[in-house]
Amino acid sequence: MIHGAxxxxISSFLSPLTNHREDSFGGGREDRARFAVEVVKSVRSAVGEDFPVFFRLNGEDFLPGGITVEDASVTARLLQGAGADVISVGGGVGIVAHDLSLGDNKSYGQMIMPMYIPRGCRVGIAEKIRKGLKIPVSVAGRINDPFLARDVIAQGKADLVDxxxxxxxxxxxxxKMADGRIEDICRCIACNYCHGKxxxxxxxxxxxxxxxxxxxxESREVKPAQIPKKVMIIGGGIAGLQAARWLAKRGHRVSLWEKENQVGGQILLASLPPQKEEIRSLLEFLNRQIEKLPVKVDLGCAVSPETVERERPDVVIIATGGRPVRPGNIPMNKKMKCPSAWEVLSGKEKFLGDKTVILGGGYVGAEAADFICTQALSEKVTILEMREAVALDLEPASRQMLLERLKEFGVQMMVHFRVREVTAGEVWGEDTRTGEREKIDADSVVVALGTESVGFPMDAVREKGMKVLWIGDAREPWGIAESMREGFLAGVSI
Ligand SMILES: Cc1cc2nc3c(=O)[nH]c(=O)nc-3n(C[C@H](O)[C@H](O)[C@H](O)COP(=O)(O)O)c2cc1C
Ligand code: SF4
Structure with a gap:
């Protein structure tokens, strides 16, 4: 595959945005494509006729003045003439990717699309390019669903999916698709963790x-349990479910205890902000896997040390998750409504008043702002963040799109801001650079100051040789990736 996207x-030759040459390699579409055509011709002559040559081409740059689908269609025909076998359609430009400001490269997220961009986002462009070609076209971009992949090809929108x-x-x-084991497919949730810094x-x-x-x-090391053990998992969030799955697969006798009436824990909340539904597919996958295994799931069961004593497991896995941090050192007037971001996301608050101030501008605070605006829970939303910018804990593509949404909603973001006090109708604090005191009027204050572990009083249990493992946020609040990994490690280590 020749990368021309x-x-x-090569794509900087193709794009009118970057190609300002005045010689025969610059100018109109044919001239800008000359370099790509020369590359394909020389590759073809080097590899011979029966060697497949793919060309990755931007169907669109998604930048003003950049490559359009009309440009790409012309280029694709020229590349076909030069000897390319397949045109693989990409999009977006990856340079200036990690710039923190919004203005610089809005097309980065079009190259490595986060959840904000729909599945199969590049298919329409591929279809247009394919119309003028005899050679096959393949298309990439958020194709994580077997039915979508099938339809793209069956409906003649592309010949291959990347x-x-x-x-x-x-x-x-x-x-799994070929075997018809669709329910066993674990979908990419477009979180871009794999692409993060x-x-x-x-x-x-x-x-x-x-x-x-x-x-x-490591998968070679995963073996059936030599001596099946009785394992009790306390907490049915991602870490607990993942541990249950691997333990049961290996032949252990597993019970999973969840105090709520459904499993999922924080992932249920994480999938609630606008455009984040994709996250839920991970929970659905784990649920489907657990259903196939002999895992005893007890819902609505708050486990106490007595329960553990009574059950007498060989191993206890504590996966009790996390809870929102309360602002312990900030005086909060009791008259102010102060729900946590989690409470807001879970729909407990129907209206927050005209003015809402969010304490904490990590991604949870920023997504809560998006949620509040989308649901019209408040007229005016202000995020207060101590660091230099909002949502710095999000990978760049998602962050850029989230910040754009907040900008469109008119969310005010006050950074370098340290909160000192919440009164009955105001939030007081100061600019950490100047020390200047500032006041923001508020009808509600939403707390998004992070997560802390939910413990379990294991000391109260007479352990009697029980092995105890702490996993996921119960061990240390982190992310879904870490919970999945720790659940896996617990699941294969017993
Ligand atoms: C870990 C990772 C590394 C990537 N590296 C490159 C790269 O070096 N060059 C590039 O053009 N695209 C790169 N991409 C983008 C992919 O080629 C592809 O366009 C993008 O992931 C969208 O397709 P998908 O939704 O099927 O993942 C990378 C993607 C990932 C996830
Ligand atoms: S980390 Fe995994 S789930 Fe997330 S975008 Fe990358 S491949 Fe998809």
């Missing part, structure tokens, strides 16, 4: 939903 060298992140999330997707830094692939991504060799 996403802002790399699976990028879906193959990281579940490398057996094509096999932290993962790039370690230079290995990692995935939120697939704890074995980049560590595939």
């Amino acid at each position: 996403h802002g790399y060298l 699976l990028g992140r879906q193959m990281i999330a579940d490398p057996f997707f094509p096999q 932290r993962i790039r830094a370690i230079k290995q692939i990692r995935c939120t939903v697939n704890p074995l991504a980049g560590r595939e060799a």
Whole structure:
């Protein structure tokens, strides 16, 4: 595959935005395509006639003045003439990706689409390009659903589908599709954890939903349990479900105890902000897997030390999750309505008043603002954040799209702001750079200051040789990826 998309060298020749040449490689569409055509011709002559040559082409740059689908259609025909076998349609430009400001590169998220962009987002463009071609067209972009993949091809919109992140999330997707085991497919949730700064830094692939991504060799170590044990899992969030799944698969006798009337824990909340529904597919996947296994699931059961004593398991896994941090050191007037972001997302608050102030501008606070505006729970929303910007804990593509939404809603973001006090109708604080005191009027204050672990009084249990493991947010509040990984590790280590 020759990469002629996403802002790399060849595509920078193709794009009128970056190609300002005045020689024969610049100018109109044919001239801008000359470099790509030369590359394809020379590759073809080097590899011979029977070697497949794919060309990755931006169907659109998604930047003003960049490549349009009309440009791409002309280029595709020229590449076909030059000897390309397949046109693989991409989109978006990946440069200036990590700039924090909104203005610079709005097309980054079109290259590596977060949940805000619908599944199969590039299919319409591929279809247009395909119309003028004799060679096959393939298309990438949020294809994580077997029925979508099938329809794209069956309806003649493209000849092939490119699976990028879906193959990281579940490398057996094509096999499962061929076998008709659709329910066993674990979908990519487009969270872009695999593309985040932290993962790039370690230079290995990692995935939120697939704890074995980049560590595939570990799967060889997963063996049936030599001595099946009685394992009690306290907490039916992601970590608990994942542990239950792997333990039961390996032959342990597993019971999972959840105090709510449904499993899922925080993932239920995480899927509630606008455009975040995709996250729920992970819970659905785990549920489907658990249903196939002999896991005893007890819902609506708050486990006490006495329950553990009575059950006498060999192993207790504490997966009790987390809860929102309350602002302990900030005086809060009792007359002010102060729900947590979790309470707001769960629909407990029907109206927050005209003015809402959100304490904490991490992604939970920012998504809560999006939710409040979308649901019209308040007229005016202000986010107060101590760091230099809002939602810094989100990967760049999602962050950019979320911030754009907040901008459109007119959400005010006050950064470098330290909250000092919440009175009956105001939030007081100061600018950490100048020390200047500031006051914001508020009818409600939504608390989004992070998560803390929910413990379990294991000391109260006479352990009598019981092995105890703490996993997920109960051990340390972190993210879905870490909960999935810790659940897996617990599931294969007993
Ligand atoms: C971990 C990762 C690394 C990627 N690296 C590149 C890259 O180096 N160059 C590129 O053009 N696209 C890169 N992409 C983008 C993919 O080629 C693809 O266009 C994108 O992921 C959308 O397809 P998908 O929804 O099937 O994943 C990368 C994607 C991921 C997830
Ligand atoms: S980390 Fe997220 S975006 Fe990347 S492959 Fe896994 S689920 Fe998909």
